[in-house]
Amino acid sequence: MKSLHLLSILLISMIIIPTNTHGGKKKEALGSQSQHSRTKKDQQSLETKFQLYTDTTGEACQILFNQLETLDKCSFNASLPLVMIVHGWSVDGILESWIWKMAAALKSQHKQINVIIADWLTFAHQHYPIAVQNTRYIGQEIADFVEWLEKSIQFSRSNVHLIGYSLGAHVSGFAGSYISGTNKIGRITGLDPAGPLFEGMSPTDRLSPDDANFVDAIHTFTKQHMGLSVGIKQPVAHFDFYPNGGTFQPGCHFMHVYNHIAQYGITGITQTVKCAHERSVHLFIDSLLHEDKQSTAYWCNDINTFDKGLCLSCRKNRCNTLGYNIREERLPKSRKLFLKTRARMPFKVYHYQFKIHFINEIQGKKIDPSFSMSLTGTKEDAKNLPITLIEGINGNKTYSFLITLDTDIGELLMIKFKWEGTAVWKNIWDKFQTIIPWTKGTRRPGLIVKTIRVKAGETQQKMTFCSQSTDNIHLYPAQEKTFVRCEDRLRQHKRK
Structure with a gap:
């Protein structure tokens, strides 16, 4: 029990207290949606950096808002769909390695797409509550960027797929809700959407099924300690996937937390937390790299019922494919799907x-x-x-x-x-x-x-x-x- 209490305190400290904030530009946090009324369409730049990934060099080329020549310079193809990767809260102010792995996987398996990395590190590398409030700000900037593409080169918002991890999932949700007009962006994928300060909130204050034509989410770390979980537990999409119940993942062991703390200090907790939280990312990458081993998930009320084998039906769309190749279907109510996975890639069982x-x-x-x-x-x-x-x-x-x-x-x-x-x-x-x-x-x-x-x-x-x-x-x-x-x-x- 003492180890669980210690772990709870460490988790909360990592969520509420930043390890360092040097190098991060402090911005005034934005409040609720009713307070969020800024417009940037007439401005020449955005704080978010939109970097187009290319599989030829393995690098990225920055597209500047309201500067059409940068679209040509970066070889943005308006006839191809756009997949935008949106990272989450940053502890060290550096883009994490999984971002480049996902971009490379998208381009290697689906060459006929544009892949953009939305870099909002300036606003993500803050105290967690400040970064949470900044998600609205960045969501608005992404919405402005998509509208600019639509207006300047007739790029359809229905061809946009936002993939957001942790806080980035809610950023993507705000982007979808802030975009003007009645038409919605095509798809949003939430990868273990962040839980603290979002759990239990109304659909307008988090990722929700209303934010795109189709929304899917993968929940991998909803294990609660002292009322908090790193990932959000409640359904937030048309299809919400809960691998291994969604609370924790095989191969991610809390027994290693003390070794990590001894080696890395207080930041060592991230080595343990990151495993289960980031598993959502690697499950998605796995769906791109192993198209012959797609993981199937099944509609079920809870993991205990699923463990009895009572939910393995695919009748009336009761099952679906986890990841990039999901069958897109809008539902009147969120559907919870469960599956088991291995501890490593390929994850399919x-x-x-x-x-x-x-x-x-x-x-x-x-x-x-x-x-x-x-x-x-x-x-x-x-x-x-x-x-x-x-x-x-x-x-x-x-x-x-x-x-x-x-x-x-x-x-x-x-x-x-x-x-x-x-x-x-x-x-x-x-x-x-x-x-x-x-x-x-x-x-x-x-x-x-x-x-x-x-x-x-x-x-x-x-x-x-x-x-x-x-x-x-x-x-x-x-x-x-x-x-x-x-x-x-x-x-x-x-x-x-």
């Missing part, structure tokens, strides 16, 4: 729901056994997958759970299901048998497992597996049973 009907023959005795499962597919095998049921086995009941695989095993052909019984388990089971009599001849009481039903999320295929040995459907500690596909067998039985 394959989701399976398993439904097993157990009958515990020792009536009145609830047991909590551990199982393992080995799967045989047409492409690969997956061996010794641990299975732990959330609740113990008691009586006659069907249990549902989620299994994820890092590799594509192809079509599932066979399941080996093992009760991971030890010598201790055997002794306990033998004691049950001596204390509780049974009347079915000489057979020991055990668990009856008749069928295993499987649904593959990625293919939507449903399969039924029956015990290979039809004469013995009982399972005992340390025993393994083989289950094979039995749809045909079941159909034949129904016909009879």
Whole structure:
């Protein structure tokens, strides 16, 4: 508990107190939307630097507001869509390396686009509350820039896609809301939109579905400490993705926080926080670099329901692709989608729901056994997958759970299901048998497992597996049973 309290204090200190502000120009913070009435269309420059990225040099060329010659100089192509990357709050006043990685990924996979980096470091490298208020200011500047492109070279705002990280997600939202006229910009993607001072706010004071024709968001660090979370937890888009539940990410361990503090001082906390917060960025980059391994997410109420495998349906648009290649669809209400990922790129995993009907023959005795499962597919095998049921086995009941695989095993052909019984388990089971009599001849009481039903999320295929040995459907500690596909067998039985 003490470590959690310390971590909470460190998180809050990083959010509220800047590590240093030297080199940052202090600006008066802007207030609410009603107070925000500035116009800059007649001015010759903006504080935000709009840098057009080129894949030929790997560098950027600055486009200056109201200076048409810089569009030609930088080779801006008005016939191609525009993707604009908007960074978040800055601790050190330097553009982070992920920005260039994302720009390079966009250009390498989709050469027929303009990629612009919106550099607002002057306003982002401030005390966090000041930077929050400055998001409106920068949002207005981006809106002015898009309107200038529209007016000067007839560039359609519907061809604009803003990708904003952390505070940059809300900057993008303000840009979309401040742009004049009834037509909206094409798309906004929020990458773990910032939580502090935005959580619980009205749609006009944060990123919302109303800010573009289509809005998607990826939430990767919503774990709360003392009422605060780095990323916003509430839905803010048409489709809100919550990888691994959205609270935290695999491979990002708080156990490393003390080592980071010892090495980097108080700023060492950023090494830990950054992992889960920035995972949203790398999930998006992953969708660009691995088009053959797109991650699918599924509509669900919460992560606990998802972990039971109850939400792997794609009917009526209940699933969607995470990242750049998402299916764009405006919805009347935000839709929360969940998925599991690996700890590293490529992040895609394959989701399976398993439904097993157990009958515990020792009536009145609830047991909590551990199982393992080995799967045989047409492409690969997956061996010794641990299975732990959330609740113990008691009586006659069907249990549902989620299994994820890092590799594509192809079509599932066979399941080996093992009760991971030890010598201790055997002794306990033998004691049950001596204390509780049974009347079915000489057979020991055990668990009856008749069928295993499987649904593959990625293919939507449903399969039924029956015990290979039809004469013995009982399972005992340390025993393994083989289950094979039995749809045909079941159909034949129904016909009879």
